[in-house]
Amino acid sequence: MPASTTAPTWILIALAAPFLAALVAPVLHRFAGRAAAWILAVVPFAAFLGFVSLVGEVAGGARLTTGLDWWPSYGVRFSVLVDGLSLAFALLVTGIGTLIVLYAGGYMKGHPQAGRFLSFMLLFMGAMLGLVLADDGITLFVMWEATSITSFLLIGFDHSRARARRAALQALVITGAGGLCLLAAVILIGGATGTRTLSEVVMTGDQIRASTLYLPIFLLVLGAAFTKSAQVPLHVWLPNAMEAPTPVSAYLHSATMVKAGVYLLMRLHPVLGGTPEWTTVLPIAGGATLIVGTLMAVRQTDLKLMLAQTTVASLGLLVLLVGVSTDAAIVGAVGYLLAHAFFKGALFMVAGTIDHEAGTRDVTKLGGLRTLMPVTFASALVAAVSMAGLPPMIGFVAKEALYLGLDDAGRWGLVVAAVVGNALMFVIGFAIALKPFLGPEVHTPKHAHEGPIELILGPIVLGAVGLGAALLLHGFAETLILPMAGAVAGRPVTADLHLIPTYVSMPLILSLATIGLGVLAYRSLSTLRASVDGVVRAVGWGPDRGFDQIVAGIVASAGAIVRIVQPGRLELYMAMVLGFVAVTIIAPMVLFDEGPSWPGVPAMRLTEVAVIGIAVAGLAAVLVAKTRLTAIVSLGIQGFAVAVLFVLFGAPDLAFTQFMVETLSVVILALVLTRLSLGERDHRPFRQKFWDGVVAGSVGLGFMLLLLKVTQAPFDRTLTDFYDAYSRTIAHGRNVVNVIIVDFRGLDTLGEIAVVMITGLAILALVRVKARAPILPTPEKGKRP
Template sequence: MTDPSPAPTWILLALAAPFLAALVAPTVHRLFGRAAAFALAAVPLAAFVGFLTLLGPVADGARLTTGFDWWPSYGVRFSLLVDGLSLVFALLITGIGTLIVIYAGGYMKGHPQAGRFMSFILLFMGAMLGLVLADDGITLFVMWEATSITSFLLIGFDHTRARARRAALQALVITGAGGLCLLAAVLLIGGATGTRTLSEVVATGDVIRGSDLYLPIFLLVLGAAFTKSAQVPLHVWLPNAMEAPTPVSAFLHSATMVKAGVYLLMRLHPVLGGTPEWTTVLPIVGGLTLLTGTLMAVRQTDLKLMLAQTTVASLGLLVLLVGVSTDAAIVGAVGYLLAHAFFKGALFMIAGTIDHEAGTRDVTKLGGLRKLMPITFASALVAAVSMAGLPPMIGFVAKEALYLGLDEAGRTALIAVAVAGNALMLVIGFAVALKPFLGPEVHTPKHAHEGPLELILGPIVLGAVGLGAALFLHGFSEIIVLPMAGAITGRPVEADLHLIPTYVSTPLILSIVTVALGVVAYLALTPLRAAVDAVVRGIGWGPDRGFDQIVAGLVGFASVVVRVVQPGRLEAYMAIVLGLAVVTLLAPLLLFGELPAWPAFPDLTAQEAVVILIAVSGLVAVVVARTRLTSIVSLGIQGFAVAVIFVLFGAPDLAFTQFMVETLSVVILALVLTRLALGERDHRPLRQKVVDAVIGGGLGLAFMLVLLKITQAPFDRTLTDFYDTYSRTIAHGRNVVNVIIVDFRGLDTLGEIAVVMITGLAILALVRVKARTPILPTPETGKRK
C-alpha cells in the first residue's frame, strides 16, 4: 500500500460547502422559489465534478490526506482521506445528492417549509461526506452522529404526525446506540494500535487481530455497523423511516446513509476481516437480513415500504459478501453496492413521483399509468431490470460477480440464500415497475400525468448511469470498482468483470435459476403475499413491537426510580443528606484511628461555665418549646449566650454584631409568627423523633469529634501572624478584624454586601407579590391544577 500524499485543500471546502449551503438554503428558497433547487444543486454538483478529477490519481493507487489539528491536547485531528473506497462513496453522495436536491425542489413544491427541508438535506449531505472522508476516528464518530441527527430531523420532518415522530425517535435511539459503540470501538482501536488515524490503523496489519482487544473491538464495530445498516433484528427503524418525505427515503435510506455501516465494515476490513469470527457472524446476520427483508417486502403493498424492505435485504446481502471476505466476494459487494445505489435511488424517486402525481402509492390501487406517465414508466423499467439482475444493466454484472465470489469461496449455503433473496428481489423490482403501469387504467385520487422535469430527471440519469456502467464495463471496473475493492482488501485486486458471458459458468447457471424462480414467484405474487402475511400475523410479535416494549419498560423503570428517590418529602431528603454527612465525617475518624485524644476536663472560669449553661438551656428550651413566645425567647437566649461567649473570648466586634442580629431576629420572628396561625408543636410520632434524634445527635457528635481533633493538632499561625504584623504598618488600622474586612479581604466583603443586598431585593419581591388564594384546594390530593 502506498504512503499517503497530500490532498488538494479544496476537499475541505467541498466538505464545508453543503453546511454553508444549508445555512442559506431557506433564504435562497424564499428568494428564488422553484429555481432555488437548481441553484442549491450547483453546490453538490461542483463537489461531484471536483471528486471526478481525483479518479485518475486514485485509480493509480494514490491515497490523499489533508486536515488540521482540531483538539491538539487530546491528539484529535480533523483529517480527511481520499482513497478508492471514500472517493466512490463521495461521488455517490454528491452525485445522487445533486439529483435529490433537484428532485426535492419538485417534490416539495409549495410546501411551506420546503426551505427548511432543503437545509436539512444539505446538512445531511455534508455530514455523510464527512463520514466517508474522515481519516481521524473521532472525526468519523462526530460525522456518524451528525448523520444520525440529520436523519432524525428528516424522518420527523412532518412532525405533526405521531407516526413520524415515533419513527424519528426510533431511528435516533437505535443509530445513536450504534454511534456510542463506534466511539468505544475507536477508542479501543486507538488503545490497541496507538493511533486513531484510520489510514495508519489500516496499515498496522495484524496488530488488532493479534490483540486481546480484537473481540471487543469486533463486537463494537458490529454494533455500530448493524444499527446503521439495519441488520436483523435492529432493522426495524429503516422501514419506519419511510415516514420521511420520499427524497429522504431515496437519498438517506437507500443510497447513502444506511450504507455507512457497510462502509465502516469495508473500511476496517483490512485489520478486522478474515478471522473466523468475521467470516461466521457477518454472513449469518447478513443472510438472515436478506431473507427477512425480501419476505417482508413481498408482504407489503405500499410502494415505498416494498422498496424499504428490499433495501434491508440488500444491506444484508452486502454484509454477507463483506463477511465472506475473499477478493472475488469483495468485488461482488462493490459492484452490488454501486448497482443498488443507482437502481434503488431511481425506484424510490419513481415511487415518489407516482405518489405525487397519482395521489397514492398503494400498489393494489394503481394500474395503467403507462400511457399517462410514459417517461416514468420507461425509467422504472430500466431500474427494475437492473434490480432483477438482468442484462444489459450493471445489476446483472454485479450479480454475476457476487455469485462468482460465493462460488469461489465454496459457501454453498450462502449461495442458496443469495439465490432465494435475489429471486424475491426480482419479484419486488417488477412489482414496483410493472404493476402501477400495466393493466387497465384505475381511478386514482389525483388525475395522474407525467411529472415535471425535476421529478423525472433523477431516475433518467441514474438509469443511464446504470446502463452506461455496464456498457463501458472495462473502464468502470478499472477506475471505480477495482480501486475501491483494493482499498477494502488492503491490496491491489484483479477481477475480470464482463457483461456478456463468455462461457457457461456456475454464476450464469445460478442467474438463470434466480430468474426462473423469480418469474414463478412474480406470477404467484398475490397468494405468496397472503401466505407471508398470514405467517407474520400468526407470530404477532416483531422487533418493532419489541422496541415499544423496551421503551415502555424504560419509562416505567424511570418512574419507579423517581418515586423511590424523590418521594417529595422534605424530611426524607434532609434525613438522607444529613445521614450521609454523619457517615462522611465519622467514617475516616473511625477507620483510620483518627479519633481525638480523651480531653482533660476543661478549666473554665465561673462566668464561662454559667454562660455555656445558659446557652445549653436555651437550646433545650427551643426544642421543647410549646408556644410561639417560648420558642422565640429561647432562640433569643441561645443567641445572646453566643454573643457573651464572643465577649469572653476576646471578640468584641463579634459580640456587638451578634447582639444586634439577635435583637433584630427576635423582632422579625415575632412580627412574622404573629401572623402565622400555626402550632409550632412537634407533631412527629415518637419513633420518628428517635430516628431524627439519632441523626441529629450523630451529626452533632461527629462535628464535635472533628473539632476536638482540630484543636488538639498544632496551630498554624502563618496567616494570623501576617495580619497581626501588617495591619498597622501597611493598612494603618489598629482594629485587625476591621482591617481584614475592609482592606485585606475587601473583595470578599464586596461580594458579601452584594449578597446582603440581593436578599433584601428578593424579600421585597416576595412580599410585593399579591397573596393568591391557595393553589391547592386540598393538600391531601396534591393534584396539580
C-alpha cells in the first residue's frame, strides 16, 4: 500500500460544519422559513465539492490522513483517513445529504418543529461523515454511537405516537448493543496489533489472522456490523424505523447509516477477511437476510415498508458479497452499494412525495397518478429500472459484476440466492414505480398534484447520476468503483465492467434468468403476497415479538432481584449493614489470630472512674428503659460521659463536637419518634430482640477489639510531627484539628459537606413521603392502600 500523505485541513472544518449548521438550524428556520433548507444545504454541498476535488488524487492511489490530538495520554487522536473507501462514502453522505436537506425542507414545510428536524438531520450528517472518515478506532466508535443516537432522535421525532417511541427505543437498544461490540473490538484490535489507527491496522492482516484474538475480534465486529446493517434476525429495528418522517428513511435508513455496518466489514476486510470463518458466516447470514428481506417486502402494501424490507435484503446481498471475499465479488459489492444508494434514496423520496401529495402510501389505494405527477413518475421509473437491474442503469452494471463475482467463486448456493433475491427486488421495484401511477385514477385522501421543486429535485438528480454512471462507466469505474474496491481488498484491483455485454457470459444468462423470474413473479404478485402473508400469520412469531419478550424478561428478572435484595424493611437493612461491619472487623482477627493482647487495668484517677461509671450507667439505663424516650435520653447520658472523657484526655474539639452531636441526636430522635407515631414502648418479640442484641453486641465487641489492637501498635508520629511543625508556619493556625479540616485536607472536607447536604436533601424527601406505599409495584398484591 502506498504511504500516507497529509490531507488538507479543510476536511476537519467540513467535519465540524454540519454540527455548527445544526446549532443554527432552528433559529435560521424561524427567521428564513422555507429558504432555511436552501441555505443549510450549502454546507453539505460545499463539503461535497471539496471531496470531489480529492477524487483524482485518491484514484491515483493516494491515502490522505490528518488529525488532531484528542487524548494524548491514551493515544487517542481525532484523525481522518481519506482513501477510496472513505471518499466514496463521504461523497454519498454529503451528496445525498445535500438533496435530503432540501427534500426535508419541502417535506416538513409548515411543521412547527421543522427547524429541530433539520437540526437533527445535520447532526446525523456530521456523525456519519465522522464515522466514514475516522482513522482512529475510538473516533470511529464515538461517531458510530453518535449516528445511533441521532437515528434514535429522528425515528422518535414524532414522539407523541407510541409506535414511534417504541421503534426509536428498539433501534437504539439494538444498534447501541452493536456499538458496545465495536468498542470491545477496537480495544482487542489495539491489544493484538498495538495500534488503533485504522490505516495502520489494515497493514497487520497476517498478524491479526494468526492471533488467538482473531475469533473474538471477528465475532465482535460481526456484532457491530450485523446490528447496524440489519442482518437477520437483528433486522427488526429497520422496518420499524419507518415510523420516522420519510427524509429520515431515505437518508439514514437506506442510503447511509445502515451501510455503516457494511462499511465496517469493508474497512476491516484486509485484516479479517479471507478466512474460513469470514467466507462461511458472512455469506450465510447475508444470503438469509436477502431472502427473508425480499419475501417480507413482497408481503407489504405500504410503499415505505416495501422499500425498508428491500433495504434489509440489499444489505444482506452486500454482506454476502463482502463475505465471498474475492476481488470480483468485492467489485460487485462496491458497485451494488453505490447503485443501491442512488436508486433506493430516489425511491424513498418518491414514496415520500406520493405520501405527501396524495395523502396515503398504501399501494392498493393508489393509482393513475401518472398524469397528475409526471415528473415523480418518470424519476420513479428510472430508479426502478436501476433497482431491477436493467440496462442502461448502473444497477445493471452492478448486478452483472456481482453475478460475475459469485460465478467466479463457484458458490452456486449463493448464486441461486442472489438470483431469487434480485428477481424479487425486480418485482418490488416495479410494483413501487408502476402500481401507484398506472391504471385508472383512484380517489386519494388528498387531491394529488406534482410536488414542489424541493421534493422532486432529489429523485431527478439521483436518477440522472444512476444513468450517467452507467453511460460514462469507464470514468465512473476508474474514479470511484476501483479505488473503493482496492481499499476494501487491500490491494489494487482490476475488473471487467460493462454496460453492453460483448459475449454471452454466465452473468448475462443469470441476468436473463432474473428478469424472466421477475416478470413471472410480478404477474402473480397478489398471489405471492397472499401466500407469504399466510405463512407469516401461520408462524405467528417473529423477531419483533422476540425483542419484546427479551425486554420484558430482563425487566421481570431485574424486578425479581430487586425484590430480594431490597425488600423495603429497614430492620433488615440495618441488621445487614451492621452485621457485615462486625464480620469484617472480627473475622480477620479470628482467622489470622491477630486479636489484641488483653491489656492490664491501668491506674485511674477518681474522676475518670466516675465518668466511666456514668457512661456504663447510661448504657444500662438504655437496656432496662421502659419507654423509648427514656432510652433515647439515657443514650444521651452515655454520649455526654464519653465527651467528658475526651475533655479529660486533651481533645477539646472532639469533645465539643460530641456534646453538640449528642444534644441534637436526642432532639432529632425524639422528633422522629413523634413523627413516625411510634408506640411509647418497644414491642419487639423476644426472638427479634435477642438477634438484634447479638448484632449490636458483635459490633461493639468488634470495635473494642479493633481499638485495643490499634492502640497496642507502636504509634507513628510522622504525620503528627508534620502537622505540629507546619500548622503554625504555613497555615497560620494554632488549632491543628481545624487547620487539617479547612486547609491541609480541605478537599476531603469539601466532599464531606457535599455529602452532608445531599443526605439532608434525602432526609427531607423521606420526611415528605406521607403514604407508606411500596416503592416497587408488587404484581402479586395488585391493589395499593
